[in-house]
Amino acid sequence: MRKDTSVDALLNQLNSLAERDDWTQSEMAERLGISQGQLSKVLRGRHRPGRRLTAAIGKLILSDEQPFDAWLSSVSTAARTSADFRAAIDAMLRVMRSHALNAAEGDRRD
Structure with a gap:
């Protein structure tokens, strides 16, 4: 089974x-x-979660708003005050967009 770091x-x-x-x-x-x-x-890594379960996990995590709000506030502050942080986030977003486009192209081929 292929390791998926996002999962x-x-x-x-x-x-x-x-x-x-x-x-x-x-x-x-x-x-x-x-x-x-x-x-x-x-x-235990014996079963890879499917799309529905992955979505349910994400929804459960995001429904826990208090830590998310604190994290978002920290990220926002860092983005406003650090050019290096903004550059790192911009680079990460470019990579994520590229992966999303590649995945979408792969889905269309299937």
Whole structure:
């Protein structure tokens, strides 16, 4: 199975959220609309989450607005005060757009 670092990052955020809020795997699975067994396989890397589960994980993470707001405020402040930070973000966005365009072209070929 190919390693997908974006999925790994999403799962790390989910684990951090679960640890912070003291959720069991069963509670986390219920919030995601899947079984505890399926979640366990995903967290152990034995099963790659599909699009629906990935979207559900993202939605659960984004619904936790307080840390997101704090993060966004920090990023906004750094962007306003640091030319190097703005340059790094611009470079990252160019790479992300390029990957998105490549993925869209790949989907059209399928």
